[in-house]
Amino acid sequence: MGETLETIRKAIRSNEWTRPTAGHAEGYVQTNLVILRKPLAFDFLLFCQRNEKACPVLDVTDAGSYIPALSAPEADLRTDVPKYRVYENGVLTSERNDIKDLWEDEFVAFLLGCSFTFEKALMDYGIPVRHIEENVNVPMYHTNLPCHESGIFKGNMVVSMRPIPAKDLAKAVQITARSTKSHGAPVHIGNPESIGIKNVSSPDFGDAVTIKEGEVPVFWACGVTPQAAAIASRPDLMITHAPGHMFITSLKDTDVTI
CATH class of the missing domain: 3.30.2040.10 (PSTPO5379-like domain)
Known part of the structure; x- marks a missing residue:
């Protein structure tokens, strides 16, 4: 504990940090990650709006962009999560430390608040x-x-x-x-x-x-709810964080606290 945001993000990006993020980079907002192809993005955004308790939306990227412009414009969503999960047709097919080789121009990324x-x-x-x-x-x-x-x-x-x-x-x-x-x-x-x-x-x-x-x-x-939805709904492809292995934004806790 006690790591700076820059230190922990650099360690995650270089695959030196592949463990859960609870208790680290204190003071910064951590988020869940969901990545879908553009044709399913609106339905998922509506799912989040209808289930805001489990899926509070903090940021959504433009199609094809891996940069969360509102919450961490210096970050890269292809590399800055300690561990990713890939679901294909509702089946967990792999866990990975980066998704650079999987990235597509149709991808839309959602960052959802985390407890x-x-x-x-x-x-x-x-x-x-x-x-x-x-x-x-x-x-x-x-x-x-x-x-x-x-x-x-x-x-x-x-x-x-x-x-x-x-x-x-x-x-x-x-x-x-x-x-x-x-x-x-x-x-x-x-x-x-x-x-x-x-x-x-x-x-x-x-x-x-x-x-x-x-x-x-x-x-x-919990923001793992979309992973349960992936299993139940069977989208052709959904990429998420591994449970507990969050994306750390550049937002401060006080930015999202009443």
């Missing part, structure tokens, strides 16, 4: 963030919470989980509710089974974390 952005605020108020404490990836889960459909895009919401001391629940809700472009307030608190999570100790993405006595599992909408 990593509000974690520093939680810690500043003395609320623990367990996956950072344990140096693992945040746990993420498929749920039974349906998304609103748009064109071919459909599926259920994915959520991330952080154990929160019961005494701090109200404070955690208030803090994260300010970050409307980073998923905002939780979508569920407590009993995981009521949103379709059978075993909170066995996440679908990321790593399990310790839930201590007196803590409650709290669930936030």
Whole structure:
């Protein structure tokens, strides 16, 4: 931790950094990435608008451009994510450290807000963030919470989980509710089974974390939701970040906080 934005972005671009980004480049907005061909871009933009809690849009590139002009004009979306995933017809076919050889003139890239952005605020108020404490990836889960459909895009919401001391629940809700472009307030608190999570100790993405006595599992909408939509909707091609391996923008947390 404590790396500057320039240091961490350079390390990612040179493939020296291929691990999750939670707790790093503090103060800068982290985002999820979705890349689609132009014919599907409008339907996906509408999917994001209809499911803003899970897919808050921060930036969209012009067709063929790999430069996110509004959020990081000095960056390159082909190289500046620690790990990418490639889905073809709904099937995860590869994970890669860059996508330069895959780039097409029809590609449109979407940057969607990420809950990593509000974690520093939680810690500043003395609320623990367990996956950072344990140096693992945040746990993420498929749920039974349906998304609103748009064109071919459909599926259920994915959520991330952080154990929160019961005494701090109200404070955690208030803090994260300010970050409307980073998923905002939780979508569920407590009993995981009521949103379709059978075993909170066995996440679908990321790593399990310790839930201590007196803590409650709290669930936030997650930007891995489009990857669940890719599996359910089967677009011919969708490129995303690998869960937890985010794109770090040049925006400050305060730019997207109420």
